[in-house]
Amino acid sequence: MRKVFCCILSFVCIFFLNACRSTGTTDTDGISSATEERYQELEIREYNGIRLDPSIGPRDNSIQGIQEVDINSYVLKVSGLVEKPDSLRYEDVLALPSYEKLITLYCVEGWEATVLWKGVLLKDIIDLAGADGKANTVIFHSVDGYTTSQPLQNIIDKNMILAYSANKLDLPPALGYPFIVVAEDKPGYKWARWVNEIELSDNEEYEGYWESRGYSDQVEE
Numbered sequence: 001m002r003k004v005f006c007c008i009l010s011f012v013c014i015f016f017l018n019a020c021r022s023t024g025t026t027d028t029d030g031i032s033s034a035t036e037e038r039y040q041e042l043e044i045r046e047y048n049g050i051r052l053d054p055s056i057g058p059r060d061n062s063i064q065g066i067q068e069v070d071i072n073s074y075v076l077k078v079s080g081l082v083e084k085p086d087s088l089r090y091e092d093v094l095a096l097p098s099y100e101k102l103i104t105l106y107c108v109e110g111w112e113a114t115v116l117w118k119g120v121l122l123k124d125i126i127d128l129a130g131a132d133g134k135a136n137t138v139i140f141h142s143v144d145g146y147t148t149s150q151p152l153q154n155i156i157d158k159n160m161i162l163a164y165s166a167n168k169l170d171l172p173p174a175l176g177y178p179f180i181v182v183a184e185d186k187p188g189y190k191w192a193r194w195v196n197e198i199e200l201s202d203n204e205e206y207e208g209y210w211e212s213r214g215y216s217d218q219v220e221e
Helices: 002-015 033-038 090-094 122-129 152-157
Strands: 076-080 086-088 098-106 112-121 137-142 147-151 161-166 180-182 195-201
Touching: 076 090, 076 122, 086 090, 086 122, 090 161, 112 122, 122 152, 122 161, 122 195, 137 152, 147 152
Parallel strands: 076 195
Antiparallel strands: 076 086, 098 112, 112 161, 137 147, 137 195, 161 180
């Protein structure tokens, strides 16, 4: 029965493969009234001549609903195969060098969003704790219990960021405040929201929430 279930999920992933990657392209269609309503006040709509989409998607697809994080008690842990486990407050992360990236997220549900993300390099956060030489996988944990992973080398090669801003605004709760993983060239379900722990591991076969339910861990551009 599990094999049948996994096959069905795999078929869904393959069917929506082109809609589940993140690239630098943008949609040139007009803005519908429904899309217009999703723009936040003061959210920028254009960057270097490219139209930006609302950063918040058309519906919430999280596993436990939108999380409301108390930033006063929030801590981002860096754990696992590291030289010295670390705990960072929100302001500690924001004090690191910042980077902006224009990335389009494609979701298996059929919607997409080209957004200007701002955040810090995941590598810089990991370097604070010092990655053990055996570490090859980074597991992201979220406050709602969601998990997913990325190869450590891919994070380094892609200069992936942990974003705290979208379209020049602080992340709203619906988008993962305080932090979302901008997992460019990876399926939308690799974009962990409400991240509160970054765990380094040597388990290359680790399966996160959706991966353990049959979704591929290998889809990329």
